[in-house]
Amino acid sequence: GGVGISTNGGNTFTNRTVANSGLGDDFVYGVYADGATVYAATAGGLGISTDGGATFTTRTTANGLGSNFVFGVYAIGNTVYAATNGGGLGISTDGGNTFTNRTTANGLGSNFVLGVYAIGNTVYAAINGGGLGISTDGGATFTTYTTADGLGSNTVWGVYADGATVYAATFGGVGLGVPDSSGGVGGTGGAGGRG
Numbered sequence: 001g002g003v004g005i006s007t008n009g010g011n012t013f014t015n016r017t018v019a020n021s022g023l024g025d026d027f028v029y030g031v032y033a034d035g036a037t038v039y040a041a042t043a044g045g046l047g048i049s050t051d052g053g054a055t056f057t058t059r060t061t062a063n064g065l066g067s068n069f070v071f072g073v074y075a076i077g078n079t080v081y082a083a084t085n086g087g088g089l090g091i092s093t094d095g096g097n098t099f100t101n102r103t104t105a106n107g108l109g110s111n112f113v114l115g116v117y118a119i120g121n122t123v124y125a126a127i128n129g130g131g132l133g134i135s136t137d138g139g140a141t142f143t144t145y146t147t148a149d150g151l152g153s154n155t156v157w158g159v160y161a162d163g164a165t166v167y168a169a170t171f172g173g174v175g176l177g178v179p180d181s182s183g184g185v186g187g188t189g190g191a192g193g194r195g
Contacts, residue, residue, distance in 0.1 A: 002026045003040050005053045016040075016053050023047045024058030030072040030083070030115070039080065039096070041070035046082050048096045064099035065090045072115040072126070072158070081123065081139070083113035089125050091139045107142035108133045115158040115169075124166065126156035132168050147172075 002017035017026050025044030032039045033053075040047035040056060045068045047056035059082075060068045066087020074081045075096075082090035088103035088111045102125075103111050109130020117124045123142075125133035131146035131154045146154050152172020160167045167174055 001028075003028050003031055003038070003047075003053060005038075016049075016056065018044075021049075021054065021056050022058070023056045024060070024068075029070065032073045032075055034075060037075070039073040039075055041073045041082065043069050046070045046073060046080075046090075046096065048080075059092075059096055059099070061087075063097065064092075064101070066099075066101035066103065066111070071113065074116045074118055076118055076120075079118075079138075081116040081118055083116045083125065084111075085113075086111050089113045089116060089123075089133075089139065091123075102135075102139050102142065104130075106140065107135075107144060109144040109146065109154070114156065117159050117161060119161055122161070124159040124161060126159040126168065127154075128156075129154050130156075132156050132159060132166075134166075 002015045004013040004015050006013045025042040027043040028040050030041035036052045038049040038053040045058040045060040047058050049056045067084035069085035070082050072083035078095045080092040080096040088101040090099035090101050092099045109127045112128035113125050114128050115126035121138045123135040123139040131144045133142035133144050135142045153170040155171045156168050158169040
């Protein structure tokens with residue numbers, strides 16, 4: 001159905017689709033907005049709108065993405081992160097015009113990235129079957145955390161961080177992780193173990 005956009009607190013929605021906005025595909029897996037800039041992770045690439053979602057341009061492998069199938073997106077200023085299906089984590093430093101990809105060669109547990117979140121130079125990648133990738137150098141390299149580190153499952157659907165606490169949504173529950181003395185991520189109880 002595309003991207004549903006409400007301007008009245010969620011009471012009513014307008015849907016932006018391939019037909020009425022130029023969205024790359026009507027299957028939308030993730031969305032992120034910052035002011036009038038809207039990013040849509042679709043099965044046909046990364047849609048970017050600079051007019052509040054009225055119209056989209058789509059970024060694909062032609063723009064450097066590792067895959068046209070994008071599961072998640074996050075942005076900080078001109079840096080855009082795209083979680084792709086089989087192409088790793090696409091990172092753009094020019095507002096989404098061009099991308100470079102981080103893959104298993106850069107430490108990710110798998111090239112199937114389902115979600116992404118970033119705070120400053122710390123980038124978190126939720127990986128399908130590959131655990132949770134954490135980078136402290138802006139996404140240049142990743143350290144991967146798995147069930148061996150206490151995650152409830154190596155399939156991580158999403159990730160969020162608040163200060164030093166990291167939340168990983170897994171098939172085995174929510175993993176709650178905090179930095180340990182070695183700089184890695186240790187954990188505290190809960191059904192999902194640690195993340």
